[in-house]
Ligand SMILES: CCCCCCCCCCCCCCCCCCCCCCCCCC(=O)SCCNC(=O)CCNC(=O)[C@H](O)C(C)(C)COP(=O)(O)OP(=O)(O)OC[C@H]1O[C@@H](n2cnc3c(N)ncnc32)[C@H](O)[C@@H]1OP(=O)(O)O
């Protein structure tokens with residue numbers, strides 16, 4: 234029987250309800266229906282074709298992108314699509330486009346940092362796309378260090394204006410998406426200077442190009458920064474360079490929701506944390522976490538299908554060669570990636586809730602969860618994008634030579650995805666922000682301030698510092714509470730060890746610099762605990778559909794135990810599990826991969842079809 238027919242037979246036997254699994258993946262029936270509907274809309278529209286992208290010149294690729302953006306906008310208006318449907322349409326168009334920054338950063342920044350009048354002035358034009366904005370923060374000389382930005386905004390009380398200027402070459406704005414060719418306006422971040430005093434970095438709306446002929450306005454030098462990694466990929470985006478030569482803007486073009494400058498030039502810091510100026514980055518980081526599961530599921534879908542169809546070696550008496558999916562190494566490389574896609578999906582769902590919650594709290598001037606939201610968005614963005622970028626490359630390698638062909642889809646997926654490890658915050662820099670949050674929490678343990686939320690486990694560090702995992706047999710590792718305690722103990726012990734070692738240094742800053750690598754690793758342990766705990770919480774929910782919950786339990790165990798195996802050094806070095814227990818976890822992992830194999834060959838195929846069917850629920 235042909236392998237593919239065989240699949241059809243096996244697929245029919247798949248022991249879980251794929252339609253229900255699709256809804257689990259989408260988050261709700263409504264979300265699934267919207268995605269399915271918009272996916273069909275995009276797939277049936279020839280304007281949105283993407284099979285030619287890697288063959289186009291940069292200029293033709295950019296023109297193609299503009300055509301798609303204009304057509305998409307037209308379809309959104311014609312069909313009166315909701316924001317959620319429009320967002321899905323943008324997702325399925327599936328290439329970096331200037332609208333990402335207009336809708337994803339320029340508008341949210343005005344909403345989050347502008348006052349009422351400014352929102353009423355700018356948002357209607359932005360929503361109608363009468364103006365196109367970009368988010369111009371990074372400069373040639375500074376990206377991670379926002380407080381090091383050099384562009385100046387000097388208040389001139391004579392004329393009630395700010396003078397925007399690029400004093401040095403390194404102060405040139407560099408990288409902003411949509412800046413190179415399209416944007417008419419920019420939200421620029423510059424040093425606010427009034428009465429000779431530097432008040433740090435604030436946001437200003439500056440018009441760059443004429444709304445009549447789209448030419449740069451006087452004092453503005455602007456252009457594209459050129460080709461980027463890969464052929465098609467991110468080259469559909471006009472990342473640009475921007476310099477100001479004493480450009481004058483009205484005082485009310487400084488975003489005044491977080492701080493203000495009066496007519497007399499007096500700087501007023503309202504009673505909100507200055508870090509709200511960073512709020513747009515926090516918003517995008519939480520979106521990037523949700524997007525990671527999509528990119529990862531696409532790569533795993535390609536690698537699974539290849540692994541099922543590809544045969545190599547192992548032919549007996551002229552019979553068919555072995556499917557590469559049968560190889561233990563293929564399974565141990567592929568299955569954790571599928572499990573990660575679901576893990577990132579669920580933690581992304583939770584993070585979206587956390588972000589919505591903090592937004593509501595901010596409206597009531599409740600800043601209590603801001604530090605945790607910063608740590609969670611920074612940490613999860615760092616860990617999920619690093620893991621996803623590595624996973625897409627692993628999927629390429631899982632597909633042999635074919636994985637290197639553009640037509641496999643993997644090279645383009647990789648080239649578009651990998652900058653996610655850098656933009657919206659370099660992943661190492663963000664981990665160090667998480668570490669700062671962890672050290673602050675540990676330092677407050679004795680103060681009686683009870684840690685809450687994702688850091689609550691630190692309140693049980695007494696216990697976690699000496700507990701021993703209750704694992705005598707491999708199957709003990711199938712208990713969620715055993716896994717959770719192991720991950721909590723690892724995270725707590727790594728943080729407390731760092732905190733103790735910091736005390737060996739003359740000052741916190743010196744200690745932080747010397748122990749940065751350990752601190753980053755402690756941050757990863759904390760973030761991986763969050764992902765594991767949110768997967769467990771998902772499994773505690775009511776999950777309808779025959780066999781759906783069972784499959785998710787298998788995926789949870791594959792995710793958690795493959796992580797434990799990968800970081801076994803941390804777990805053993807921190808003493809929370811013994812080498813023997815580590816070996817039992819690995820044994821259980823092999824059983825998870827191959828338990829179907831021993832039952833009977835067709836069941837192995839069934840496991841693969843299970844993977845495929847799981848993936849079908851992701852690849853809408
Ligand atoms: C098809 C067509 C469709 C058409 C139509 C469609 C319609 C469609 C409609 C819908 C379409 C929708 C599309 C949407 C797409 C979205 C995705 C887009 C993709 C993305 C694309 C790419 C975007 C890329 C953009 C970019 O890349 S944009 C630039 C990103 N750049 C960075 O990310 C800089 C990192 N660096 C820093 O963030 C800081 O520099 C630094 C390190 C924190 C130090 O900051 P510093 O001020 O020095 O502070 P510290 O001294 O370290 O800390 C001092 C104290 O403040 C604390 N604290 C620091 N922060 C924060 C903080 N936030 N919050 C709270 N606290 C904080 C810290 O905990 C400490 O607290 P304490 O310990 O004192 O208690």
Ligand SMILES: Cc1cc2nc3c(=O)[nH]c(=O)nc-3n(C[C@H](O)[C@H](O)[C@H](O)COP(=O)(O)OP(=O)(O)OC[C@H]3O[C@@H](n4cnc5c(N)ncnc54)[C@H](O)[C@@H]3O)c2cc1C
Nearest residue numbers: 368369370371375376377408409410652655656657658661
């Ligand atoms: C595709 C793409 C799109 C982008 N879009 C935009 C946009 O629309 N708007 C915008 O404003 N910016 C944008 N950026 C810029 C992006 O935000 C920056 O590249 C990013 O913040 C990193 O800053 P940097 O490039 O200056 O690197 P740096 O901050 O100089 O970091 C360089 C290296 O040094 C390391 N490093 C730096 N500081 C530390 C530290 N304290 N401890 C340890 N290691 C450290 C980092 O890990 C990194 O490896 C984009 C970038 C890319 C690649």
